[in-house]
Structure formats: C-alpha cells, structure tokens
Amino acid sequence: MIETIRPPQNIRREIIDVPCGDTRLALHVWRPERIKGAVFYFHGLQSHAGWLWEVGPRFADNDIAFFVLDRRGSGISPGPRGEIPEAGTVLDDYAQAAAFVRAMIGDTVPLSLFGHCLGGSFMAALMCHEGFTTSYDAAVFCSSWLGRMHATLDADTRQTIASDRGEQLWDAGLRAADFTDETKYQHFIDHDDLAVRQLTRRSRAVLLDLEQRYLSGGPTTAPVPAATFVSGITDPIVDLEAAQSVFQELVAGRGALMRFPTDRHYLFYTDVSDDLVDWTSTYTLLQGVNRGV
Amino acid sequence: MDTAQIPQLPQTSPWQQHWQTRRDPFVDECLRARQSLLADLKDPAGAQARVLDDLIDIGAASLHWKEKGYDVIAADPGSFRSVLPIMRYNDFVDEIDRETRTKGGILSCSPVLRWLKTSGTTGTPKRVPYTLHWLLTYRIPAMKAMWGTCLEHHPEILAHPWATLDTQTVREDVYDFVHGVEHQAISNRHPQLNSRDWNPPWYESPWFGPDAPTSHAGRMYHRVRNLVGKDLHYISAINPSTLVSLRDLIAEHGAELVRDLREGTLYGKPWTDPDERAAAHLERTLAKAEFSLVDVWPSLTLYSCWLSASAELYRPRLDAVLPGVAKLPFMSCGTEGVTTIPVDDTLESQPLAVSQAYFEFVPAEVPLGALLDAGEKVGTLLYDEVEEGRDYHLIMSQGNGLYRLWTGDIYRVDRIEDGTPWIHFTHRDGVFHSFTGEKITEGQVTQAIRQGLAAGGLETGLYMCGPRWDELPSYTVVVEVPEPTDELDRELSGAIDRELSVINIEYASKRDSGRLAGLRVRTVAQGAIAAYVESRRQQGNATQYKYKPFQQDVDFVGALVSD
Numbered sequence: 001m002i003e004t005i006r007p008p009q010n011i012r013r014e015i016i017d018v019p020c021g022d023t024r025l026a027l028h029v030w031r032p033e034r035i036k037g038a039v040f041y042f043h044g045l046q047s048h049a050g051w052l053w054e055v056g057p058r059f060a061d062n063d064i065a066f067f068v069l070d071r072r073g074s075g076i077s078p079g080p081r082g083e084i085p086e087a088g089t090v091l092d093d094y095a096q097a098a099a100f101v102r103a104m105i106g107d108t109v110p111l112s113l114f115g116h117c118l119g120g121s122f123m124a125a126l127m128c129h130e131g132f133t134t135s136y137d138a139a140v141f142c143s144s145w146l147g148r149m150h151a152t153l154d155a156d157t158r159q160t161i162a163s164d165r166g167e168q169l170w171d172a173g174l175r176a177a178d179f180t181d182e183t184k185y186q187h188f189i190d191h192d193d194l195a196v197r198q199l200t201r202r203s204r205a206v207l208l209d210l211e212q213r214y215l216s217g218g219p220t221t222a223p224v225p226a227a228t229f230v231s232g233i234t235d236p237i238v239d240l241e242a243a244q245s246v247f248q249e250l251v252a253g254r255g256a257l258m259r260f261p262t263d264r265h266y267l268f269y270t271d272v273s274d275d276l277v278d279w280t281s282t283y284t285l286l287q288g289v290n291r292g293v
Numbered sequence: 294m295d296t297a298q299i300p301q302l303p304q305t306s307p308w309q310q311h312w313q314t315r316r317d318p319f320v321d322e323c324l325r326a327r328q329s330l331l332a333d334l335k336d337p338a339g340a341q342a343r344v345l346d347d348l349i350d351i352g353a354a355s356l357h358w359k360e361k362g363y364d365v366i367a368a369d370p371g372s373f374r375s376v377l378p379i380m381r382y383n384d385f386v387d388e389i390d391r392e393t394r395t396k397g398g399i400l401s402c403s404p405v406l407r408w409l410k411t412s413g414t415t416g417t418p419k420r421v422p423y424t425l426h427w428l429l430t431y432r433i434p435a436m437k438a439m440w441g442t443c444l445e446h447h448p449e450i451l452a453h454p455w456a457t458l459d460t461q462t463v464r465e466d467v468y469d470f471v472h473g474v475e476h477q478a479i480s481n482r483h484p485q486l487n488s489r490d491w492n493p494p495w496y497e498s499p500w501f502g503p504d505a506p507t508s509h510a511g512r513m514y515h516r517v518r519n520l521v522g523k524d525l526h527y528i529s530a531i532n533p534s535t536l537v538s539l540r541d542l543i544a545e546h547g548a549e550l551v552r553d554l555r556e557g558t559l560y561g562k563p564w565t566d567p568d569e570r571a572a573a574h575l576e577r578t579l580a581k582a583e584f585s586l587v588d589v590w591p592s593l594t595l596y597s598c599w600l601s602a603s604a605e606l607y608r609p610r611l612d613a614v615l616p617g618v619a620k621l622p623f624m625s626c627g628t629e630g631v632t633t634i635p636v637d638d639t640l641e642s643q644p645l646a647v648s649q650a651y652f653e654f655v656p657a658e659v660p661l662g663a664l665l666d667a668g669e670k671v672g673t674l675l676y677d678e679v680e681e682g683r684d685y686h687l688i689m690s691q692g693n694g695l696y697r698l699w700t701g702d703i704y705r706v707d708r709i710e711d712g713t714p715w716i717h718f719t720h721r722d723g724v725f726h727s728f729t730g731e732k733i734t735e736g737q738v739t740q741a742i743r744q745g746l747a748a749g750g751l752e753t754g755l756y757m758c759g760p761r762w763d764e765l766p767s768y769t770v771v772v773e774v775p776e777p778t779d780e781l782d783r784e785l786s787g788a789i790d791r792e793l794s795v796i797n798i799e800y801a802s803k804r805d806s807g808r809l810a811g812l813r814v815r816t817v818a819q820g821a822i823a824a825y826v827e828s829r830r831q832q833g834n835a836t837q838y839k840y841k842p843f844q845q846d847v848d849f850v851g852a853l854v855s856d
Contacts, residue, residue, distance in 0.1 A: 013397035053396035188473035
C-alpha cells in the first residue's frame, strides 16, 4: 500500500525503445523507487506521452509505475503522422509493449490498463485480441466514447469508410476548449507540434475495424477482474450514456461508473486531475491485496 | 484529547505561523546539509566518486546516451571523460528541444519540472532543465548548506519572523511556458514544486510572496515597508548592487515611507497599525546626509552577497552603506549549477562544492573554444590535479543531464585544504566585464552595435567598449562612422542600449532597476580606432598586441575623442 508518512520520492523518468513488430516504439515510464503497482496508459488520437508530464510523476510518487506507449506515428515514435497502421499491427504493438511491461514489473505487481478517449477504443479492442495474453488486474476507461462510429454513422456510411483506402486527410475537429478550461493547457494543446489533428481517410477504416472487434468480439477474451468507466459529470465530446452502455457489454455488466466534478473532456487538464490519479493509484494497488481466494 | 499537550501558537497571522512551524526544522535541515558538505570537503575523492556514479546512473538509460552509445560508461565509469565530449550549451540545444516535448528521459532519467531561463549568447534565453533529481539531490541541498553556514555563524538571523530579509530568491507568478512547462529564473522559487522544495520560514512572509510587486523598485519598497521599524538582523543578496540600491531606494522614497509608517498604510492605502516610533526614527535617519542602512536598522548584524571578482570593486561602497556589519559571501553559482559554497566568513575564496557536480579543469591559457571548434580532444584535470595560484576553465557535469559543460567561467585556485581546492571566480572567458551580474559578452555587444548602426543605415567597423565606473556604472562604446556628430552620439546611444537590452535580459533587468546607467556611444571618424590600435601596438609588444574591442577601462575614450 501507499506509504503515507514520507516525503516526495525521487522518481525516475525513462524512455525505453521497445521492439514492436518490424520497428521500435517509445515506451515512456515514470517509475517510483519501489514499484508496488503499474498503469499502462493508452493515449487518444492527438495526444501522446508528452502530455502526461504532471500525471506520470504523481502516479510514480504514489508508488505506481506509469507506462505510456507512443503509437506508431504518435509522439516521438517513428511512423508517418496521421496514419494508423492496420488494426492487427497496432494491437500486436500494444500486446508486445504490455508483455514487456509485465516482464519488467514482475508477475505479482498489480497492473491496470487505462484508456483515455480514443485510447479506450484501442484498449477495448486489445482486451478482445487473441494475441494479447498479458495478465492484468483492472481496466479503466476514461472519457472514452466506445463504439462511437457505430453509434453515430449509419451502415452505408460505415461501409463507405471501411472501404476507403484514400490518403487524403480527415480533420478530427478537436478543440482545445473542449478539453480544458485552463489557458496554460489550451495554449499547450494548440501549439503542440507532436499532436495529431488529422488522419488519413484509410486510418478511419482502421478505427472502424477496432470498434468492430470489440463490439462483435466482446465480452473480452478473458474475464476482466475489475473495470470502471470514469468521466466528468458531462463531456462536450462524448455521449457518456452510449459509451457506458458499450462498456458494460464489454465487461459483462461488471463495470463500475465514476464521475468527477468537471464538464471538460481531458480530465488530466482540469482540477480533478490529482484526484483521478490518486483514485486510479489506490484502485490499482488494491487489486494486489492477497485475499486468499 | 488533552489540549494542554498541544503546543499553543500565539495568535498570529498564517505567515507567522508558517515561520514558527518551519523555523526549527529549517535550522536542522540547513545545519545537517552543512555538516554533510563539510564531511565531503574532507573526503573530496569519495564525494566526486559518488557524484560520478550518480551522473552515470541518471544518464546511462537516457535516450541521448543510448543513441550515442554513451551508455557503455555504465560498465566502465573510468571512461566517462574519454567517451563523453566536452560540450557547450549550444551543443545541447537539439536534445533540449526534444526534451521540451518529452519533459524528461532525453538527457537524463528524471522528470523536468521546469525550465530555467537565463541569458544566452545569441539573445535567445537558455532553457536549462530543472529536474526532480537535480532539485532533490543537488540544488536544494546546496541552498541549505549555504544557509547552514549563515546560521552556524549568525543564529540571530532566525531570532524572530522579521529578522531576515532574503532578496536572493523571489516568488513570482510565471506566465512563460515551454510546451506547457514553466520557464523561469532559478531565483524564482514559485510555485513550490513539492514539500522538499525550497521552503524557508519566511516563504509565506508578505514581503516574499507572489503578491509583492514584480518591478525591482516596487518589490524593494514592499520589502522595506514591511521591515522598517523591525529588528532586522540580516540582509541577504546575490549582487552587491542590490544592497546599494536598497539604501538608495530608501533615500528616494523616504517621505513616502515615513507617511506610510505614520498612517499605517501601504502605498497610501490602509494596511496595518500606525507606527509613529518607526516613522520618527526613519525621519531622523533621512535627515542625515549620508545615512547608512545601519542607521535605518541599528539591529543589523550580517549581510551577504558576491564579494569577489568584479563584485569586489563594490566593497568600499558596501562599507559605507553597511558600516561595521559582518559579511558572508554568497555561493559561486549560476543557473547551470553550483560551483562553490561558503563554509566560513572567508570573503575571497570558497571550497569547490565537490558534492554538487563532477568537476574538471583546463588551464586558462589553453584556447579551449578554438580547440573545441577544431574538433580536437582536450585533456582535463581533476580536482586533485590543479595547482595553487593558477587559473582554469571550469567544466562541470551536473545532475540535470548537462554533462561536461564548459561553463566559460575562469576560476583561480587559491589553496588546497584537506585535498579540496579553494577557488574563486575571476572572469568569464571572452567576457570583458560584468558590473552586477549582467555578463555582457563580446558577441552580444557586437550584435547590439551592428543592429543599432544598421537601423541608421550605417555599417559596423571597429569599435571599442569599456566599463565606466561611477555612482551609477555604465558602458561606453566608441564607434567609427562617416560623419561623427553629437546628435548621432545620442541617437546611437539610445538605439544600441535598446538592442543590448533585448539581447541580454540581465542587462535589461539592471537597466530597468536603475543599477546601470544607459550605454553611451561616442562616434569617431572612420580609421580613428585603427590608428589608435596601431599607436598602442608601437608602444608595447608589437607582435603580441592585437585589437581588442573589449577593454578593462575607458582610457581609450580620452585618446579617441576630443571633447
């Protein structure tokens, strides 16, 4: 458990070059002096590990090793910008990185998966992916509109997107003001030259494929030990009710719902950030308690 | 609960409660840091080995070290100097650019908590990574060790909440960010990064907090208004000019201060109880023509600031402003790291801070810049290979990932004690002068002159620049132009002064706070400087004499300009 009577610790920040398929991707880790739990974070469409410079250290100070994989084409990982590789490739990347993390932290340290926004869609597809065999102890979906394209697009439109192999760019239409009210973070988002704001049309087909995998493949390949959907009270981007419905189907109705007092989308750039990190830390650590069952 | 067992704090304001709560732990932390430093100074080999191990531990897994193959050092610490090149700040810029996006993991395996801002040689402020590891292991312990020396010699500086005026550090809100992370001067300790960050008892004091005005004069007035009439024992500064300007500010705003004290106001607005006794005392003090800070605060027992190198020239002035007051030197440090920490009241020399960085030295006569430009490998000396009385370039590897950084500073080794060199800063390599920390480089002045002349459609030729010592020091520049006139002198003085203020933010700060007078330009006919240089060559050693745009004084002005 978290040792509460101690000063802040000298946590480490490393970037590990992890072999993933035919390339090597940047796996970022913020690490405490002694790892008691771990969180594997799935970033969204435009963000990357560099967005979590305040979140990572706080997790680590809570004795949680915090891992973020920059996907191909995101953050400082190689790969064309605005391009998401085939679903099988990206899921295999995640599976390899998660296996690497499990090997690094050992079998007994509780590991949570944490997917933010579109990252939750990657995470849900991974949880239904046969190539993903790493044991984990909890799954947290944060402000993720699971099944969004299926909920908002009719069958014909989805069919058109699925067959579109075009390289023209599609603008995701993300607005910093929907993510956060704070000027500091809005300015950062608007000026982050590593952020991905546009995707090729064929990448949208991949996103649709990912959804298909967990909508038709769920519940997950292995039972989820613990699962929670967290969000603000409301979200300017996500239909929370629709998302939570998909979430419950994915985890066979065993999911908990949690709301933090904000109406912005990116909880880590709001006043609830520290509370969310602290809650996720304790949620993760408690999965490690040996109940003798 | 038995309330009798709970220590009862007097009915005081929150900042005083903070002072009371922090006082004893702060003293304890500072004295322990000092003891730890003293132990290291008696075992410099052990301290340097420990620092080297730490630098390798924090560096080896960084992306930069792995990409360059420097991580082989982990298996062979003795190869540190042969594997890593000597670097200048600009050599790190590409990696720093990457690190601004990742916030750690590129140059070292520690999160970057903020970026430290300091003047660069090209006018672009530097970004020095301020990492958690550096803060916890090096920077804060250095501050505490220095304050430990103050407390060891002068415990009265924490006798009560108004006993110390600390102008070394400030707390100012930050509005400059690099990819979301604050970019600020190291002296700005705001906001507190965690509970192990700098947290002296006066951290919440009204004259120290972010509510104080940010302008030099405004902040000074705020400090003085809070502390006049109190038994102030200690004024802590970095630059001696701060202490001199403190006295000048009291002289300039005396009437306003007296009124505020008498009426219990701050800037004329209701603030606290009237203090007639303090008002009357200050009034009597101001009536003396050459009053000192001791007249303002008869309780003063100590001050500190830089007191060696060019700062030494301030000593007569400081003796006049602070007569009979004990002094302690400030540590020798920069944004890039700490070099020496005072352990006693020796003014002209301090021990190399062997626990702060891994230090290397190159004899000052070696043209280090030229050799590095030529891509040559330059051998270095370690702390136990330097000789008394000699000057050296300093190269240091700090715990923030900036390894083997050639600082550009020249230090003289004064003596060796218990194996540790005692040294003092003499000057910047290539820098002709720094009155009060502005560190004007040749490149900066050249750039300012070039831009100032270009604005008037003039080309830059030979020029000479020197420091003019006066009550308010300044720089004088002589430039060649086709048609010298007094009007052109005035135009160029303003233009070049403005350019230099843009290029060097420290210069701008000193100008804004009235510690430097404006740069003065004198125009001379083309060819005049060259003729002067030639005449000098003939007087001295003809082969070694060469044109130097930067002079140690302004003697050249009289020879070049006939008033």
